[in-house]
Amino acid sequence: MAPPRDPEAPDTVAVERMRSRVRALRALRGAVATLVPGLAYATATLVIAKLGLLSDGRARVALALTALFPLAGALMGALRRVSPLEAARLLDRHHGLDDRLSNALQFRALPDDERTPFTEAAVADAVDRARETSLDPKGALPWRWPDETKLVLGSLAVLALAAAVEFPDQRVIRRPATAAPQGPRDPVALTDDDLQAMREAAEQIQRQARTESSRRAVSELNRLLDDIAASRIDRQEGFRRLAELQRAVDMEREVEGDATERALQQMGRPMSEQNALTRDLARAMQRGDAAAAREAMRALAQQLREHPPTPAQRQQLQQQLQRAAEARPQEDREALQRQLEQARREMEELLRQQRERQLSRSEEDLLRRRRREAEHLQRQQERSEAQRREAEHLQRELQQAAQDLARNMQDALRDLERGAEQLSRMESEQQGQRSLEEMRRQLEQLREMLRQQNGQNGQQMRQRLARFQRSAGGQQGQQGGQQGQQGQGQQTPGQGQPGNAGDGAEGQGGQQGNGRPQGLTLSRGGGGIPLPAPGQGQGNQGQPGAEDGAGQERGEGAGANHDENGRGASRDLLGRTRAVQVQGQQTGNGPSRSQVIRSAASQGFANAPYRTVYQPYWDHAREVLHQGEVPPGYRGYVRRYFQLIRPREE
Amino acid sequence: MTDEATKAPPKEALEKFQADLSRVRKEVGGVIVGHEAIVDGVLTCLLAGGHALLEGVPGLGKTMLVRTLARALALQFSRVQFTPDLMPADILGTQVITEEEHGRKRFEFQRGPIFANLVLADEVNRATPKTQSALLEAMQEHSVTVARQTHVLEEPFFVLATQNPLEMEGTYPLPEAQLDRFLFKLHVRAPSKDEMHAILDRTTGTSEADVKPVLDRDRVLSMRALARSVPVPRSVQDYAVRVVLATHPDGEGASTMVKRYVRYGSSPRGAQGVLLAAKIKALMSGRFSPSIDDVRASALPALRHRMILNFEGEAEGVKSDAVLEEILGSVKALS
Numbered sequence: 001m002a003p004p005r006d007p008e009a010p011d012t013v014a015v016e017r018m019r020s021r022v023r024a025l026r027a028l029r030g031a032v033a034t035l036v037p038g039l040a041y042a043t044a045t046l047v048i049a050k051l052g053l054l055s056d057g058r059a060r061v062a063l064a065l066t067a068l069f070p071l072a073g074a075l076m077g078a079l080r081r082v083s084p085l086e087a088a089r090l091l092d093r094h095h096g097l098d099d100r101l102s103n104a105l106q107f108r109a110l111p112d113d114e115r116t117p118f119t120e121a122a123v124a125d126a127v128d129r130a131r132e133t134s135l136d137p138k139g140a141l142p143w144r145w146p147d148e149t150k151l152v153l154g155s156l157a158v159l160a161l162a163a164a165v166e167f168p169d170q171r172v173i174r175r176p177a178t179a180a181p182q183g184p185r186d187p188v189a190l191t192d193d194d195l196q197a198m199r200e201a202a203e204q205i206q207r208q209a210r211t212e213s214s215r216r217a218v219s220e221l222n223r224l225l226d227d228i229a230a231s232r233i234d235r236q237e238g239f240r241r242l243a244e245l246q247r248a249v250d251m252e253r254e255v256e257g258d259a260t261e262r263a264l265q266q267m268g269r270p271m272s273e274q275n276a277l278t279r280d281l282a283r284a285m286q287r288g289d290a291a292a293a294r295e296a297m298r299a300l301a302q303q304l305r306e307h308p309p310t311p312a313q314r315q316q317l318q319q320q321l322q323r324a325a326e327a328r329p330q331e332d333r334e335a336l337q338r339q340l341e342q343a344r345r346e347m348e349e350l351l352r353q354q355r356e357r358q359l360s361r362s363e364e365d366l367l368r369r370r371r372r373e374a375e376h377l378q379r380q381q382e383r384s385e386a387q388r389r390e391a392e393h394l395q396r397e398l399q400q401a402a403q404d405l406a407r408n409m410q411d412a413l414r415d416l417e418r419g420a421e422q423l424s425r426m427e428s429e430q431q432g433q434r435s436l437e438e439m440r441r442q443l444e445q446l447r448e449m450l451r452q453q454n455g456q457n458g459q460q461m462r463q464r465l466a467r468f469q470r471s472a473g474g475q476q477g478q479q480g481g482q483q484g485q486q487g488q489g490q491q492t493p494g495q496g497q498p499g500n501a502g503d504g505a506e507g508q509g510g511q512q513g514n515g516r517p518q519g520l521t522l523s524r525g526g527g528g529i530p531l532p533a534p535g536q537g538q539g540n541q542g543q544p545g546a547e548d549g550a551g552q553e554r555g556e557g558a559g560a561n562h563d564e565n566g567r568g569a570s571r572d573l574l575g576r577t578r579a580v581q582v583q584g585q586q587t588g589n590g591p592s593r594s595q596v597i598r599s600a601a602s603q604g605f606a607n608a609p610y611r612t613v614y615q616p617y618w619d620h621a622r623e624v625l626h627q628g629e630v631p632p633g634y635r636g637y638v639r640r641y642f643q644l645i646r647p648r649e650e
Numbered sequence: 651m652t653d654e655a656t657k658a659p660p661k662e663a664l665e666k667f668q669a670d671l672s673r674v675r676k677e678v679g680g681v682i683v684g685h686e687a688i689v690d691g692v693l694t695c696l697l698a699g700g701h702a703l704l705e706g707v708p709g710l711g712k713t714m715l716v717r718t719l720a721r722a723l724a725l726q727f728s729r730v731q732f733t734p735d736l737m738p739a740d741i742l743g744t745q746v747i748t749e750e751e752h753g754r755k756r757f758e759f760q761r762g763p764i765f766a767n768l769v770l771a772d773e774v775n776r777a778t779p780k781t782q783s784a785l786l787e788a789m790q791e792h793s794v795t796v797a798r799q800t801h802v803l804e805e806p807f808f809v810l811a812t813q814n815p816l817e818m819e820g821t822y823p824l825p826e827a828q829l830d831r832f833l834f835k836l837h838v839r840a841p842s843k844d845e846m847h848a849i850l851d852r853t854t855g856t857s858e859a860d861v862k863p864v865l866d867r868d869r870v871l872s873m874r875a876l877a878r879s880v881p882v883p884r885s886v887q888d889y890a891v892r893v894v895l896a897t898h899p900d901g902e903g904a905s906t907m908v909k910r911y912v913r914y915g916s917s918p919r920g921a922q923g924v925l926l927a928a929k930i931k932a933l934m935s936g937r938f939s940p941s942i943d944d945v946r947a948s949a950l951p952a953l954r955h956r957m958i959l960n961f962e963g964e965a966e967g968v969k970s971d972a973v974l975e976e977i978l979g980s981v982k983a984l985s
Contacts, residue, residue, distance in 0.1 A: 083984070085885060085984060086984055089983060089984065092941075098932075098935065098937055098941040098943060098944075099883070099886065099939075099940075099941035099942055099943070100937065100939075100941075102883070102885060103883040103885075103886070103939045103941070106883040106884055106885060107881065107883065107939070116879070116881055117659070117660050118660050118879055118880055118881045118938050118939070119881045119938075119939075120660075121659075121660035121661060121664075121938045122881065122937075122938035122939045125937070125938055
């Protein structure tokens with residue numbers, strides 16, 4: 001019997017050779033067939049490279065990849081399975097063996113029990129034929145150019161054409177990336193309402209500014225606000241410009257000084273508040289408030305004109321005015337002069353060194369600082385001198401009025417009128433100083449707002465404030481929103497503390513009362529957000545003490561005056577107001593008097609301008625904030641609250 | 651005798667097979683001019699144990715071919731001329747009353763012409779279907795049942811029918827079941843010019859060709875056994891199966907033409923006929939196993955009468971041979 005597999009058998013050898021040839025030719029045909037897309041790819045790459053859309057290096061790499069196409073085709077062809085039966089049939093057909101080889105191949109694979117003499121005879125016959133016939137795999141499967149050959153030739157021609165043709169250079173010259181106008185990475189973002197409030201404050205400061213440098217500072221603040229509104233600056237730049245502005249304002253404040261205020265305070269200090277005629281004047285001057293002093297002096301002149309004083313009163317008045325006129329303000333001129341001379345000396349020394357040698361950079365900086373310092377001190381000295389002259393002018397008027405009181409009442413009244421006019425001039429000096437202080441407060445508030453934007457906490461803070469603003473029904477930026485009504489804060493008048501017994505002089509007025517903490521509520525519709533705020537009651541003015549030297553008893557009872565600004569909303573019909581009559585106690589220590597305190601319903605609706613009502617509250621709130629009585633985390637709420645309820649331009 | 655034939659060395663058996671067949675061809679060729687393919691086809695059917703249907707116009711020598719073959723094979727031969735009034739009993743035989751010596755009468759079966767080794771059913775399509783059906787049992791079962799008595803036909807039993815495709819008047823086309831009994835359907839073509847000269851030379855003179863019997867009944871049976879012992883490789887058998895399946899319009903690998911024109915494809919009996927014929931062809935060619943080309947050569951005569959065309963095919967005059975050639979062209983040698 002023929003062995004199942006006889007690798008040495010001529011038919012088997014021939015079949016194996018045939019298989020190898022089939023595999024080789026398949027690989028070749030696969031390579032040729034895949035050359036067509038490969039050449040198309042190469043042509044496209046060449047054209048793209050010639051158009052300048054591909055760099056030379058990348059084009060070379062892309063063209064080199066063309067070789068992968070025929071390689072892949074050859075690999076696929078070579079790896080395709082070639083069955084021995086297929087190879088045997090090719091040989092059978094070529095040599096006219098009538099399937100002898102293929103049949104023998106299958107008979108060899110039969111198990112022994114299935115073999116018959118005829119199968120053995122068939123195998124032997126195939127072997128004999130294989131020996132007799134020179135089996136020729138090449139003849140059985142001659143090389144034949146695949147059908148894609150023409151396409152390959154055509155593709156080669158196109159590739160050659162593409163290589164020969166010169167394309168106009170379409171290379172794109174990329175411009176270096178220019179710095180596109182980009183917004184700041186961390187822009188300062190304030191709400192429109194914040195900015196509007198700041199602008200309103202700046203406008204008011206601008207009106208009060210007296211000096212050119214003050215007006216320049218306000219203009220710079222407005223520019224800063226414009227840049228913030230347009231998101232042109234980031235927080236860092238905002239802080240930098242804010243710091244410059246604050247330095248400029250501080251310097252201007254130093255230049256303006258407080259000579260007027262100090263002079264008024266020193267003039268008012270010897271005056272007694274026990275004198276009914278000069279009490280208001282004395283208090284205003286003790287506060288250093290020129291405007292209030294002016295009004296008090298005019299009121300005094302009017303009272304003297306309408307109710308001529310008794311001789312005793314005239315004497316007392318003369319005495320009071322004489323005290324104010326003789327008060328000597330503390331002289332800081334010498335200290336200022338010393339500082340100026342010191343700066344000038346150092347500056348001259350540096351200038352001398354500059355003439356002799358080249359100054360170092362630090363020395364030049366020092367020279368510039370000294371020069372600015374000298375200029376600054378010079379201006380400060382001039383301003384101080386001017387204010388001192390104004391104060392001396394007032395003292396001369398008071399001196400003259402004191403002298404004229406003894407001689408001619410009409411002259412004394414004229415003197416007082418002139419004194420009031422002089423106080424008006426001093427008031428205008430003070431307004432410049434106050435505008436600078438207000439400017440500084442605004443800058444601090446702006447700085448606080450910028451700080452709130454810092455980091456995650458700032459973000460959360462802004463979100464809280466935004467929620468607060470939405471809930472509060474802020475008047476700005478609420479599209480279609482209903483303007484929030486100002487809530488009705490419950491008035492809890494505090495009990496005024498009577499003045500302690502003075503040292504034989506005047507009784508002290510009532511101090512600020514301590515009411516229960518009341519939550520301030522901004523309401524819109526029915527909802528509102530309670531705001532933690534320090535409780536503050538309305539302390540009524542304490543009862544004045546007795547006459548000079550008699551005020552040993554402290555004032556008792558409720559104050560005589562109702563807060564003019566604290567009547568509350570007259571429209572609130574649920575106010576449950578009622579008329580209360582308070583009878584002053586007859587202590588014999590002062591002019592106690594009774595007064596009927598009427599509610600809004602009986603007295604009439606409040607008619608004070610809101611701006612007048614608002615400002616004292618806001619001033620007090622600022623003072624409380626400044627004193628640190630409000631926790632830092634809540635200061636923003638307080639500021640935002642007052643910002644929201646601020647009087648706005650119609 | 652059959653065992654001896656199969657136990658002989660294959661090579662010797664093959665050579666003797668070829669030699670015997672060559673002698674038969676030579677004897678037949680002495681009378682019949684041309685028609686070598688028809689002779690081989692008839693011999694293939696005889697050796698495969700099947701039957702052959704010869705289709706051709708009258709005068710082409712169909713009957714002469716069969717008679718010559720019968721004489722060369724030394725087999726019992728009978729000829730039945732089919733006519734419309736032919737009855738089954740005329741073919742199979744009938745019960746006749748006979749009188750014994752003692753005067754006693756009894757039924758005796760009188761054998762018909764079917765009881766022969768080689769039966770020529772001339773113009774088989776002229777008989778009525780009833781008579782045609784009388785051949786069914788004999789051709790398939792090689793037995794005849796008359797009056798509830800079965801009579802086994804002697805082997806080899808070989809029916810060779812002829813039919814005329816031209817005359818449609820008064821003919822009864824063979825039913826499909828009848829056609830399926832034939833292993834081959836052979837088309838007898840007209841002789842060529844040279845063949846015609848030879849025919850005239852042989853048949854119009856005084857001399858008459860003498861046919862000697864060269865194969866007896868035993869030898870025929872031995873050759874049948876040898877043909878059955880030829881092994882068939884799986885690839886060849888697979889090809890035959892795929893070809894037969896491709897004749898079915900809903901079969902695997904059916905071509906568009908088959909789907910369009912064929913109503914029914916070949917039965918498994920067709921595949922058997924193809925493979926048997928391929929084996930004999932291999933033996934005739936001196937090979938021990940058939941090739942795919944043998945299958946191809948056998949497919950046409952073995953399947954052409956087993957494919958039934960649909961109305962569209964009939965209307966367009968499509969021939970089953972064209973459909974088969976299309977199938978053979980489309981079915982690949984290796985699956």
